[in-house]
Amino acid sequence: MFNVLRRKLKQTLGRNKDLKVPHDKFEHGEGNGDKEKHPISNSLEQNKIILKEIFNNCSDVKFREFELGTAPAVKLLLVYIDGMVSTSDIHESIMNQLMLLEGLMEEISPEHTLELIREKLLPIGELSENGDFIKITDNILMGNAALLIDGEKTALILGIKEWESRGIEEPQSEPVVRGPREGFTERMLTNTMLLRRRIKSSRLKLEIKKVGIVSKTDIGIMYIDGIANNKVVEEVRKRIDRIKIDGILESGYIEEYIQDDWKTPFPLVLSTERPDRAAAHLLEGNVIILTDTTPFALIVPVTFFHFLQASEDYYTHWVGTAMIRLLRIIAVNISLLLPSFYIAIVTFHQEMLPTALLINIASAREGVPFPAFIEAFIMEGTFELLREAGIRLPRPVGQAVSIVGALVIGQAAVTAGLVSPAMVIIVSLTAISSFSIPNYSGALSLRILRFPLMVLAASLGLFGIMVGLMALLLHLCSLRSFGVPYISPIAPFIRSDMKDSVIRFPLWAMFTRPRLIGYKEPQRQEYLQIPKPPANPKRPSGGKERDNK
Amino acid sequence: MKLIEEGKISGSQFMWLLVTVVLPTAVLFIPALTIKEAGASAWISGGVVATFWGILVVWIASTLGERFPGMTLVDYSGQIIGKFGGKMIGAYYIFVLVHGIAVITRQFGEFLVTAFMPETPIIVFHIFLIALAASAVRNGVEVIARMNHFVVSLMFFSVLFIFSLVFGEWNFNNLLPILEEGIGPVIKGAFIPMSWRGQTVLLLIFMPYLNNYREARPAAYKAVVMLGIILAAEIIICLAVFGQLAANYVFPAHALASYISVGGFIERVEAFILALWVAGITMKVSIWYYSATVLMARTLNLQDYKPLVLPLGVIMLTWSMTLFDNIRQLVEWFNESGPAFFMSWEVVLPVLLLIMAVLRKKGGVKSGK
Amino acid sequence: MVSKRVVIIIALILVFFLPGCWSRTEVETLAIVTNIGIDTVEQDGHVKFLLTANIIRPPLAGGGTQGGGSGAGKPVYWRVASLGDTLSDAERNLNLRIPRRIFYGHLRFVVINEKVARKGLADIIDYLHRNMRIRPRVLLLLTPEKAFDTLIRQAELEPDLARMIDEMDRMALSRSSKAFIDDLAHTTGQLTASGIDPLVAGITPIESPPTEPEGKPVKVIRINRGGAFRVDKFVGWLDSDEVRGYLLGIGKAQSGPFSITLKPHSHKDVNIMMTRATGKIKVDTDGDEVTAVIEISAEGDLSEFHTTEEIATDEGMKILGQKFSDAIKTEVMKAVKKSKELKSDIFGFGAALHRDNPAEWKRFEKHWYEVLPRIKVTVKVTAYVRRTGMTAEPFKPE
Structure with missing residues (x-):
């Protein structure tokens, strides 16, 4: 039975691997026209007919024909997509300049129209020439305008992209108390700008790739040359190039294609909405993958502990942060284990509880009709339902759900004798703990794993939980994210990296970059810059410098 | 000489592997067995005598291993005493390891059934243990080493935790008189810990995976000394808390944990012990299992060891179920045939191989330069 | 490969879930x-x-x-x-x-x-x-x-x-x-x-x-x-006093009131509250004689004083300390006496001998319960009264 299943999976995978899109239509009109050439002719009429055919039924594509204001008027055709270009540029920088020519009439000669327009007439920064239909089409679709000139075999591509996009706002998914309020936006160039503003170095590289045969989404790979591991960068390029898909709508698409293991519930790629966080990871040697049309950037390689870190950890005092980190570790354990521990203890190891507590639990469970496992399952299930409902519903209705939920879980279920009060405490503790894990996908994996552990606990008690945990540990140990062991500062144990995992050391003590990620240039700061009071407390701190002079 | 697997481990991972090769079951059974023989001086047998023995075993094994850097046991035994001999040695070690795993598994199952879940059939525990170990083995030596590092540090913490929480009950008068009956009982009591400590001979299997084979010897010495310290401490504390009574318990460490009561609320932590040993013994079995599988693949000249994992697991499972009729038979096996069984592969074979290698001038010469 | 393992694990879990859970x-x-x-x-x-x-x-x-x-x-x-x-x-x-x-x-x-x-x-x-x-x-x-x-x-x-x-x-x-x-x-x-x-x-x-x-x-x-x-x-x-004597002897006693007589009254007139005590037993042999020494050191505070003379002096504290140690000695001796009477070695004299002198113990082990009543037990107490509580001199009604 298993073999059949395996073979099926293999076939499915195999098909995906060498998937080629047999889309003949695209080969003519769009597609990546590297191999085939479709040169334009020097007849404007003919070119226009072909372009109209390409953009058949695309009513937002505008064809504007006009004449160059010279003595023998040269016919021009401007093609652009309405809404993706700057209208004022069309009016002022293009039409105005080309149509209302005065004083240039004498010098015009038909052979040099193109040069003339390019060199003297168009005040536009981004300007290129192209003589291929496919390239021209692509450019138009990207938001550039194409200017075709009668009698020329090349068209001018005018970079006047401009479209409406959301401004820079505070990131919704990762709020902080202290720290920058800027978040990534849907526009990739804004995002690269946000990163460049934080890292003003020519070593910060950006490689743009287009992924998606139909959607042609821009994917930007950012890394700091000399800090990021070249092998990782190369691997990222390779994995992104491997993606053959119709469209990329969010970085989640990329994430699923580039992660090392598709079966694991754990996220192997970190996504963030915060440019400061992305910049911090760039400095540590990670590679950032930006996707156009989504504010979520991907960070690789990551370890499990990255999911327990928030960017604020580095902006607030280290003692507090160290404690909060410990708290998060406890939260991880609670949200993963508490319900199963409760089941195991209440049904197998009652001797572990203090007598008074056992008596209380026993008396509370006296009227409950279900075994502890079913009880826990019902409650955890209800909670997951409520949470899901709360996220999906429009905000005003969402509140109603939470009120109903609070009543159902907290009050009514207990009064009706369906569940015991202890179970309510367990569920709420679990929920609170899972909320305190800073990363959503990290918390999600723990939420999923809670249920199999509950089953194990219900069937074999603590032994079952341990079996589950060992299997989990085994799984975690075998995971890698772009070659970096997933739970790396712990297993394999790296002493120098403990500074930023379970607790956070003061910044001056974080002398090196993470060893497995940023080993190319391990040192990141002057050694031991411990803040000290001035040597002679009587004199002001500037006194020493004055003396030296 | 190609290795079966590409994995590489570091010196410290190697050391912890060797600690786990011995510790998890030792910590459970050794105190009762040694105290029974050696009384109040049991810590000398378990801690001192056995450690010296362990150092001897490590010396022999690493001298042998260092003569043939990067080669597996089967390969160089083949070089030393001929191809057929090498295969025979491989086969013997496979037998020994599989038998060992069966015994370990049975110990584990007996512990769980006796101390925690008397109603559950023992085979359930065996199946889960061997299934876990099998999947660890399939993941290769690197994953085992990494996992082990984590688990063993956890074990250290919990053992320390248990020791320190019974602090209030220590009575070192129980350790007196030292060497009451002379050295005889101490040596007699040391046989079992010695055979346990000698299990570090498995370093022969893991040496080829080391990044630098020179790290093996110091790491193994460290592992043996560390084991000595832990086991001596455990025996001392069992004696200090329970006195001679410790010999009556089947699992003194478990009794120790159930004796904990600090401030009226840190009580009843035996279940903690269970968690500890499930983790520890899974690792121990994984390491042995891996050794057996790799050896077998090498002996049978296979390219990959993975197809062997499942069949070997089934053999171990049946073996562990049918090996003993009752728990005392298990304990007696350790007392009577155990030492001879363990000595044969821990010391006798490595010594013979080493002597043959020296006499026939195999290995060592090239690597020496 | 892994998928197969996952399937097997899930199947196993389900199998164990179905027939019910043995120890549940x-x-x-x-x-x-x-x-x-x-x-x-x-x-x-x-x-x-x-x-x-x-x-x-x-x-x-x-x-x-x-x-x-x-x-x-x-x-x-x-x-x-x-x-x-x-x-x-x-x-x-x-x-x-x-x-x-x-x-x-x-x-x-x-x-x-x-x-x-x-x-x-x-x-x-x-x-x-x-x-x-x-x-x-x-x-x-x-x-x-x-x-x-x-x-x-x-x-x-x-x-x-x-x-x-x-x-x-x-x-x-x-x-x-x-x-x-x-x-x-x-x-x-x-x-x-x-x-x-x-x-x-x-x-x-x-x-x-x-x-x-x-x-x-x-x-x-x-x-x-x-x-x-x-x-x-x-x-x-x-009885409870003998139990305290026993506890003092084996060093388990922690705290407790000792009523003593300072002046020749018919009733006890002073109370010392013991705050800490240690005890140690040493056993030695001389031929067929077995001697045991119980060494006790104790500290206490004055907690009650029924007479009126000046006591808050170094001299006074020394006297109290002496009385305190006498009281301890009496209690321990009572317990030892009871132990000998009952022929029950609760103090562990035998174990102490075993500890200090295993060879001698071998000699006595067989007939220890006959030896026990004959053991010469000496109790050495060093006891101090350290403090007098919140009052120094007693209140004198005048």
Whole structure:
């Protein structure tokens, strides 16, 4: 039975691997026209007919024909997509300049129209020439305008992209108390700008790739040359190039294609909405993958502990942060284990509880009709339902759900004798703990794993939980994210990296970059810059410098 | 000489592997067995005598291993005493390891059934243990080493935790008189810990995976000394808390944990012990299992060891179920045939191989330069 | 490959989930036993064990939202008993009467009838140790009445007997050192070791006058003595002062009041509150003579002073210290005397000899209980009175 299943999976995978899109239509009109050439002719009429055919039924594509204001008027055709270009540029920088020519009439000669327009007439920064239909089409679709000139075999591509996009706002998914309020936006160039503003170095590289045969989404790979591991960068390029898909709508698409293991519930790629966080990871040697049309950037390689870190950890005092980190570790354990521990203890190891507590639990469970496992399952299930409902519903209705939920879980279920009060405490503790894990996908994996552990606990008690945990540990140990062991500062144990995992050391003590990620240039700061009071407390701190002079 | 697997481990991972090769079951059974023989001086047998023995075993094994850097046991035994001999040695070690795993598994199952879940059939525990170990083995030596590092540090913490929480009950008068009956009982009591400590001979299997084979010897010495310290401490504390009574318990460490009561609320932590040993013994079995599988693949000249994992697991499972009729038979096996069984592969074979290698001038010469 | 493993694991989990779970017991199906009593009765010419258990009645015991109110005033424990040829038999026979599974995981103490203890404790201890749920820290108590009756006595201030005894265990030793409840592991250790015998705390059942307004007399227990054993057989009682002498001798005493006489009055006129004490036993031999030295050092504070002369001087404190050490010495000697009388080596002179001089111990081991009464015991006490409390000189009425 298993073999059949395996073979099926293999076939499915195999098909995906060498998937080629047999889309003949695209080969003519769009597609990546590297191999085939479709040169334009020097007849404007003919070119226009072909372009109209390409953009058949695309009513937002505008064809504007006009004449160059010279003595023998040269016919021009401007093609652009309405809404993706700057209208004022069309009016002022293009039409105005080309149509209302005065004083240039004498010098015009038909052979040099193109040069003339390019060199003297168009005040536009981004300007290129192209003589291929496919390239021209692509450019138009990207938001550039194409200017075709009668009698020329090349068209001018005018970079006047401009479209409406959301401004820079505070990131919704990762709020902080202290720290920058800027978040990534849907526009990739804004995002690269946000990163460049934080890292003003020519070593910060950006490689743009287009992924998606139909959607042609821009994917930007950012890394700091000399800090990021070249092998990782190369691997990222390779994995992104491997993606053959119709469209990329969010970085989640990329994430699923580039992660090392598709079966694991754990996220192997970190996504963030915060440019400061992305910049911090760039400095540590990670590679950032930006996707156009989504504010979520991907960070690789990551370890499990990255999911327990928030960017604020580095902006607030280290003692507090160290404690909060410990708290998060406890939260991880609670949200993963508490319900199963409760089941195991209440049904197998009652001797572990203090007598008074056992008596209380026993008396509370006296009227409950279900075994502890079913009880826990019902409650955890209800909670997951409520949470899901709360996220999906429009905000005003969402509140109603939470009120109903609070009543159902907290009050009514207990009064009706369906569940015991202890179970309510367990569920709420679990929920609170899972909320305190800073990363959503990290918390999600723990939420999923809670249920199999509950089953194990219900069937074999603590032994079952341990079996589950060992299997989990085994799984975690075998995971890698772009070659970096997933739970790396712990297993394999790296002493120098403990500074930023379970607790956070003061910044001056974080002398090196993470060893497995940023080993190319391990040192990141002057050694031991411990803040000290001035040597002679009587004199002001500037006194020493004055003396030296 | 190609290795079966590409994995590489570091010196410290190697050391912890060797600690786990011995510790998890030792910590459970050794105190009762040694105290029974050696009384109040049991810590000398378990801690001192056995450690010296362990150092001897490590010396022999690493001298042998260092003569043939990067080669597996089967390969160089083949070089030393001929191809057929090498295969025979491989086969013997496979037998020994599989038998060992069966015994370990049975110990584990007996512990769980006796101390925690008397109603559950023992085979359930065996199946889960061997299934876990099998999947660890399939993941290769690197994953085992990494996992082990984590688990063993956890074990250290919990053992320390248990020791320190019974602090209030220590009575070192129980350790007196030292060497009451002379050295005889101490040596007699040391046989079992010695055979346990000698299990570090498995370093022969893991040496080829080391990044630098020179790290093996110091790491193994460290592992043996560390084991000595832990086991001596455990025996001392069992004696200090329970006195001679410790010999009556089947699992003194478990009794120790159930004796904990600090401030009226840190009580009843035996279940903690269970968690500890499930983790520890899974690792121990994984390491042995891996050794057996790799050896077998090498002996049978296979390219990959993975197809062997499942069949070997089934053999171990049946073996562990049918090996003993009752728990005392298990304990007696350790007392009577155990030492001879363990000595044969821990010391006798490595010594013979080493002597043959020296006499026939195999290995060592090239690597020496 | 991995997918196959996942499938197998899931299948395995399901398989174990289907047939039910062997060791699983829901908490509400347990009869939580907090203490048991052991008696023997004769029935049809056979000696049978009578096992009495106190079981917690969960719905009545606190907790819960509704439970608290309705159950107030009713005792939360419930006494049941059953007969059996062996203790295990009796234990399972309980289930012929109780619809819930007997659960020993929270057993706090075991009361053993004096007569049973006279016949030997070994059988009972074996039963207790073999059970996986019973911890080595279970407390042992002896009672002169039937353990069956002891278990129905009233627990006041605490909801049940088990918790009461548990707290008493701490209080008795740390407040007065006049009683000491030892646990199963220690008692067994002393029982099995040669040259030392156990002392098990003893209960005195009393009927107390009403303890609440308009109440009736209540039957309560007091822990004020210790039962000495020879090997594993109960031989006799030590009273509370002797118990303190014993505790001082073995170094377990912590604190406690010592009433002493400073002036030749008819009554004790000073009280020294002992704050710390250590004790050590050394045993030596000389031919057939065995000598033992008990070294005790103690410290105390003045806590009560009934006469009027000046005492808050260095001289005065020295005198008090002398009296204090005399009082300790007397108490320890009383306990030693009792130990010799009963031929019960509760102090562990034999073990001390074994420890210090194993060869000599070999000589005496065989006939130790004949040697025991002949041991010359000297008690060396160094005791100091350190402080005088919040007042220096006594108040003089004038």
